[in-house]
Amino acid sequence: MNPYGLAVKVMQSQNIFTIGGSLSANAHGRDIRYGSLIDTVKSFRLLKADGSIVTVTPKDDLFRAVIGGYGLFGVILDVTLELTDDELYVMQTETMNYSAYADYFTKHVKGNPDVRMHLARISTAKKGFLKDMYVTNYELADHQDQLSSYSDLKEDEYTGLTKFALGLSRRYEWGRHWLWNTQQSYFLSQNGTKISRNNVMRSESTFLEYENNDNTDVLQEYFVPVKEYASYIDDLRQTLSDEDLNLLNITIRYVQKNEKADLSYAKDDMFSLVLLINEGFSKEDQADTARIIRRMTDAAIKHGSSYYLPYMTYHTKA
Ligand SMILES: Cc1cc2nc3c(=O)[nH]c(=O)nc-3n(C[C@H](O)[C@H](O)[C@H](O)COP(=O)(O)OP(=O)(O)OC[C@H]3O[C@@H](n4cnc5c(N)ncnc54)[C@H](O)[C@@H]3O)c2cc1C
Numbered sequence: 001m002n003p004y005g006l007a008v009k010v011m012q013s014q015n016i017f018t019i020g021g022s023l024s025a026n027a028h029g030r031d032i033r034y035g036s037l038i039d040t041v042k043s044f045r046l047l048k049a050d051g052s053i054v055t056v057t058p059k060d061d062l063f064r065a066v067i068g069g070y071g072l073f074g075v076i077l078d079v080t081l082e083l084t085d086d087e088l089y090v091m092q093t094e095t096m097n098y099s100a101y102a103d104y105f106t107k108h109v110k111g112n113p114d115v116r117m118h119l120a121r122i123s124t125a126k127k128g129f130l131k132d133m134y135v136t137n138y139e140l141a142d143h144q145d146q147l148s149s150y151s152d153l154k155e156d157e158y159t160g161l162t163k164f165a166l167g168l169s170r171r172y173e174w175g176r177h178w179l180w181n182t183q184q185s186y187f188l189s190q191n192g193t194k195i196s197r198n199n200v201m202r203s204e205s206t207f208l209e210y211e212n213n214d215n216t217d218v219l220q221e222y223f224v225p226v227k228e229y230a231s232y233i234d235d236l237r238q239t240l241s242d243e244d245l246n247l248l249n250i251t252i253r254y255v256q257k258n259e260k261a262d263l264s265y266a267k268d269d270m271f272s273l274v275l276l277i278n279e280g281f282s283k284e285d286q287a288d289t290a291r292i293i294r295r296m297t298d299a300a301i302k303h304g305s306s307y308y309l310p311y312m313t314y315h316t317k318a
Helices: 019-025 061-066 098-110 144-149 159-171 173-189 226-241 283-302
Strands: 006-008 041-047 053-056 075-081 083-085 088-097 115-122 132-140 194-196 215-225 246-255 270-280
Touching: 019 075, 041 061, 053 061, 088 098, 088 144, 088 173, 098 115, 098 132, 098 226, 098 246, 132 173, 159 173, 159 246, 173 246, 215 226, 215 283, 226 270, 226 283, 270 283
Parallel strands: none
Antiparallel strands: 006 083, 041 053, 041 075, 088 132, 088 194, 115 132, 115 246, 215 270, 246 270
């Protein structure tokens, strides 16, 4: 339990990362109010190549270079972050068609001050492929005085089942269908469930751990302007219609426009789409995945999108 009742403003949904790595990517998360991690940094100390240690604050040029700068300017030693209160949320999930999502988000999520966090998924199963969605909002609960009953950090739940379903979905179309239905039913069954902010952001992601001699999972992430979302999804569906990509899952978060970092990915209010892809180890398989990822990247760029740099670098220099 966090005895101070405090929480970070921005972090990934998982707790498996270092602070230096998160600052170097300028991470973002489920919170829809605070943008990227850079917005919450008061200062950090940097060990430079010449051995000197400097304290960097938002008024220094190094600030915007180092955050989101992938370690190119030195080693981040420690950081002072703005914190916020831990809060009690109520989960609310609903299903919808992708064409309604941007409008729904603008009116009912951004437009509702009680919604603090948000996560969506779009189907990668054949039935409803890149059309069916479910969206989960974390809304401020009425009785914040109950927070202490929910603030003990929990272990990951249903890890074995999710791992099993993910395993099936790597190999079989029916497995992907089953994973989609199971996840969606689970989130729908959680409607009205209370959860603390710190528990939303603490998964150890053990369900993603996977070892195999022939293939592995990789991530790609595209940041798509909210207003371009539906037409981008149409293009993505078209791009993938003649490809054999083993696309397991897509999660969607929101990142508001933020150009404070030199390598900013959020040049507009964006939906970030994280794609979990299973790919073979052979040279041919990897070349094929790289080719498809470049096609997907071209489709994203056409819509004014950007892509995230921490993941496999399949992109061309251009
Ligand atoms: C399963 C999964 C889920 C993810 N979910 C999200 C998400 O929800 N939101 C999001 O924004 N990102 C997400 N990411 C991406 C993740 O935030 C970045 O990859 C992040 O950089 C990982 O931190 P790390 O500690 O593993 O860093 P590493 O992979 O070790 O390093 C990443 C970069 O940071 C640099 N670096 C590391 N430590 C320091 C330091 N002390 N000083 C200077 N540079 C340093 C490294 O040189 C490297 O360039 C996810 C990644 C995975 C694998």
